[in-house]
Amino acid sequence: CSLQHKDANLHPLWKGPLDVPGGSRQSPINIRVRDSVFHPNLAPISTQYDPNTCLHIWNNGYSFLVEYDDCTNKSVVSGGPLENPFRLKQFHFHWGVNNDWGSEHTVDSKVFPAELHLVHWNCTKYRTFEEAVMEDNGLVVIGVFLKLGRRNEKLQKLVDILPSVRYKDALTEFNYFDPSGLLPACSDYWTYSGSLTTPPLTESVTWIIMKKPIEVDHSQVILVHQVFVTDL
Numbered sequence: 001c002s003l004q005h006k007d008a009n010l011h012p013l014w015k016g017p018l019d020v021p022g023g024s025r026q027s028p029i030n031i032r033v034r035d036s037v038f039h040p041n042l043a044p045i046s047t048q049y050d051p052n053t054c055l056h057i058w059n060n061g062y063s064f065l066v067e068y069d070d071c072t073n074k075s076v077v078s079g080g081p082l083e084n085p086f087r088l089k090q091f092h093f094h095w096g097v098n099n100d101w102g103s104e105h106t107v108d109s110k111v112f113p114a115e116l117h118l119v120h121w122n123c124t125k126y127r128t129f130e131e132a133v134m135e136d137n138g139l140v141v142i143g144v145f146l147k148l149g150r151r152n153e154k155l156q157k158l159v160d161i162l163p164s165v166r167y168k169d170a171l172t173e174f175n176y177f178d179p180s181g182l183l184p185a186c187s188d189y190w191t192y193s194g195s196l197t198t199p200p201l202t203e204s205v206t207w208i209i210m211k212k213p214i215e216v217d218h219s220q221v222i223l224v225h226q227v228f229v230t231d232l
């Protein structure tokens with residue numbers, strides 16, 4: 001299971017800055033709904049994902065990531081507070097050792113069993129993802145909460161391949177996967193300026209947190225729990 005940012009110093013694999021100097025916009029945060037401000041003129045978020053840009057899935061020791069070909073603008077997010085399109089680089093999940101906790105963000109202190117992050121970079125302002133990670137307004141991460149409920153057919157193809165990336169550094173070819181199937185039907189979202197929640201923890205992220213969770217069933221979450229992100 002992936003560790004929460006606050007447990008960073010306990011994580012044997014965690015290398016790099018534990019306390020980002022000056023961290024004024026560190027993520028994750030607790031979203032206090034009553035403190036959020038509705039902006040009627042904020043456009044909806046628009047995603048255009050081409051499933052053919054899906055490359056592979058691998059276990060980086062913190063989570064499993066599905067990576068996309070980001071050499072073109074075939075898979076991008078735009079709209080909402082964004083001034084230009086951002087290219088999809090990868091998506092990954094955060095989960096806990098049991099269903100009582102797992103999400104990084106919370107909503108009025110409510111924790112969800114897991115949280116999906118779709119990571120995009122500013123291809124108008126920067127030349128590569130690696131460069132954008134370190135820069136202001138470099139990244140957009142769409143966060144989607146997962147809750148236990150109905151089986152999620154669109155997630156099953158991903159769940160079925162997890163046993164092949166059970167251990168750190170395992171990589172398997174994975175293609176033709178459309179991540180828009182992992183977005184909730186409701187397009188309402190919260191947005192704030194924050195940071196990466198795992199190294200390098202840089203404060204380069206415009207967060208787009210979808211208000212409604214998607215549902216997965218127990219059998220699907222159990223398989224996620226069997227992905228070990230430590231050396232075994």
Ligand SMILES: NS(=O)(=O)c1nccs1
Nearest residue numbers: 117119141196197198199
């Ligand atoms: N969990 S996160 O999406 O903030 C992230 N950390 C490093 C690369 S992407």
Ligand SMILES: [Zn+2]
Nearest residue numbers: 092094117197
């Ligand atoms: Zn993440």
